[in-house]
Amino acid sequence: QVQLVQSGAEVKKPGASVKVSCKASGYTFTSYDINWVRQATGQGLEWMGWMNPNSGNTGYAQKFQGRVTMTRNTSISTAYMELSSLRSEDTAVYYCAREYERYSMFDPWGQGTLVTVSS
Amino acid sequence: SYVLTQPPSVSVAPGKTARITCGGNNIGSKSVHWYQQKPGQAPVLVIYYDSDRPSGIPERFSGSNSGNTATLTISRVEAGDEADYYCQVWDSSSDHPDVVFGGGTKLTVL
Numbered sequence: 513q514v515q516l517v518q519s520g521a522e523v524k525k526p527g528a529s530v531k532v533s534c535k536a537s538g539y540t541f542t543s544y545d546i547n548w549v550r551q552a553t554g555q556g557l558e559w560m561g562w563m564n565p566n567s568g569n570t571g572y573a574q575k576f577q578g579r580v581t582m583t584r585n586t587s588i589s590t591a592y593m594e595l596s597s598l599r600s601e602d603t604a605v606y607y608c609a610r611e612y613e614r615y616s617m618f619d620p621w622g623q624g625t626l627v628t629v630s631s
Numbered sequence: 632s633y634v635l636t637q638p639p640s641v642s643v644a645p646g647k648t649a650r651i652t653c654g655g656n657n658i659g660s661k662s663v664h665w666y667q668q669k670p671g672q673a674p675v676l677v678i679y680y681d682s683d684r685p686s687g688i689p690e691r692f693s694g695s696n697s698g699n700t701a702t703l704t705i706s707r708v709e710a711g712d713e714a715d716y717y718c719q720v721w722d723s724s725s726d727h728p729d730v731v732f733g734g735g736t737k738l739t740v741l
Contacts, residue, residue: 557717559730573729607673615721615728617664621673
């Protein structure tokens with residue numbers, strides 16, 4: 513079955529960077545864009561950006577421009593999201609999600625990765 | 632930027648019908664997708680392209696979209712439907728399309 517499995521929880525200090533991985537299985541990794549969405553505790557969903565695993569092309573939400581980098585390793589069907597200059601407000605669960613077709617819905621989602629930013 | 636407005640909460644008795652709205656400027660011209668999120672779990676797609684249901688989602692879930700409002704309807708509500716629900720669209724009004732989520736609606740089954 514189609515599945516996205518993310519890396520484990522991280523604890524980072526303010527100013528540091530975090531890199532979250534998202535391993536795809538059950539489909540051709542390069543055929544579908546991967547999007548990243550985060551959710552602070554008790555809050556709603558916030559979209560961060562997308563990456564085309566075939567071309568490596570990316571598109572980031574303006575809020576995260578300059579701080580986020582989305583990459584991939586096609587040989588192991590894995591997407592990555594790196595967020596730099598972390599601050600306490602970046603504490604959240606980060607999800608990857610497969611975009612069914614361009615400008616459409618997300619299905620499925622990864623299980624989420626909790627990133628805690630604390631001094 | 633485009634804004635989607637959802638009621639923070641909706642309450643319904645078991646067996647009744649729940650309607651969760653998602654308001655946006657001329658949202659009827661966009662494709663709306665809906666997600667269900669239970670506590671501690673990742674979101675799950677329940678309606679896509681306004682009114683289509685993924686396989687495995689009960690027929691009790693349906694959607695509509697017209698004018699300035701999209702609606703997720705859950706018929707014969709069950710206790711297991713209690714969750715947060717989010718609507719989602721792509722905003723292509725600029726040369727840099729963005730994803731927009733509604734603020735989410737907590738469905739409480741009384």
